[in-house]
Amino acid sequence: xxxxxQPPSMDCAEGRAANLPCNHSTISGNEYVYWYRQIHSQGxxxxxxxxxxxxxxxxxSLIITEDRKSxxxxxxxxxxxxxxxxxxxxxxSGGTSYGKLTFGQGTILTVHP
Amino acid sequence: xxxxxxxxxxxxxxxxxxxTLRCSPRSGDLSVYWYQQSLDQGLQFLIQYYNGEERAxxxxxxxxxxQQFPDLxxxxxxxxxxxxxxxxxxxxxxxxxxxxxxxxxxxxQGTRLTVV
Numbered sequence: 001x002x003x004x005x006q007p008p009s010m011d012c013a014e015g016r017a018a019n020l021p022c023n024h025s026t027i028s029g030n031e032y033v034y035w036y037r038q039i040h041s042q043g044x045x046x047x048x049x050x051x052x053x054x055x056x057x058x059x060x061s062l063i064i065t066e067d068r069k070s071x072x073x074x075x076x077x078x079x080x081x082x083x084x085x086x087x088x089x090x091x092x093s094g095g096t097s098y099g100k101l102t103f104g105q106g107t108i109l110t111v112h113p
Numbered sequence: 114x115x116x117x118x119x120x121x122x123x124x125x126x127x128x129x130x131x132x133t134l135r136c137s138p139r140s141g142d143l144s145v146y147w148y149q150q151s152l153d154q155g156l157q158f159l160i161q162y163y164n165g166e167e168r169a170x171x172x173x174x175x176x177x178x179x180q181q182f183p184d185l186x187x188x189x190x191x192x193x194x195x196x197x198x199x200x201x202x203x204x205x206x207x208x209x210x211x212x213x214x215x216x217x218x219x220x221x222q223g224t225r226l227t228v229v
Contacts, residue, residue: 034217043115043203043220044156087156100146100169101205101218103156 004088009108012082018075020107022088025069032091033064034101035073037084037109044087044103047073078111085109116140117221119204125227131192134224138185138206144168145187146207146218147179151200162187194228201225 005023012018024033034049048055048062050071055062061074075082087106116139126132138145147159149172158171162181173179176194181187191198207218 038156041150041201041223041225043117043222044205045115046217046219049217100158100161100171102158103148105155 004090004104006086006088006104006107008105009110012075012078012109012111014080014111014113015077018073018078018082018109018111020073020075020086020088020109021070022073023070024088024090027068027090033062033068033071034089034091035060035062036087036089036101036103037082038087038106039081039084047086049091078109080111080113083109083111115219115221117204117206117219119202119221119224121224122222123225123227125229126194128194128196128228130194130228131190132194132226134189134191134202134204134226136187136189136204136206136221138187138204139219142206142208142219143185144207144209144218145181145185146205147173147187147189148203148205148220149200150203150223151197154200156203159189191226196228199226199228 035047036044038044050062064071085106118137120135143164146161148156150156159173160179161169165181176192179189201223203223205218205220207216209216
């Protein structure tokens with residue numbers, strides 16, 4: 001699976017947009033970009049995923065660059081409950097990895113009042 | 114609530130013992146994944162089952178084993194436990210995860226294992 005690079009930590013003010021970057025310069029054409037978050041030792045929570053088009057759901061938006069080498073997760077109005085570790089993962093479709101998710105170190109997002 | 118159920122939530126046991134962790138996947142999900150998260154460590158993939166068959170193996174010790182039963186629930190068996198096996202163990206499930214990367218996986222709340 002392609003490796004990802006994320007900043008180790010970020011801060012955001014409550015009510016503002018949180019923009020979390022991820023670099024995945026070695027991504028292959030059949031690899032999806034996934035975002036998960038983990039709030040204080042709870043089970044990781046799925047946020048969003050995409051292949052090459054931008055995606056939006058009730059939790060967040062995912063912006064993938066045209067060359068697919070990087071992406072940004074956007075939490076439009078961050079709240080204190082969004083404080084968590086955010087993981088950007090590229091996940092292969094097909095092959096022998098059978099869709100497993102390989103987690104890196106993630107970005108610790110701290111939302112301040 | 115992700116729909117993935119793990120039991121027990123907490124487990125304290127002594128070194129050298131054997132324990133079994135149980136995972137019930139979401140209804141309809143055929144794939145089950147097991148992950149280990151030690152203190153200050155990231156989530157390490159252990160093993161994946163798809164419809165009863167082992168499909169992928171990660172950093173799983175020989176002292177650990179898993180299986181997925183016909184009703185699709187899975188068990189992770191940890192034997193000859195050592196202090197270093199203390200960790201959170203998460204189970205995840207997804208509909209496919211076989212050849213399709215376009216399916217999200219949902220995680221349970223984990224089992225916290227403490228070896229004393």
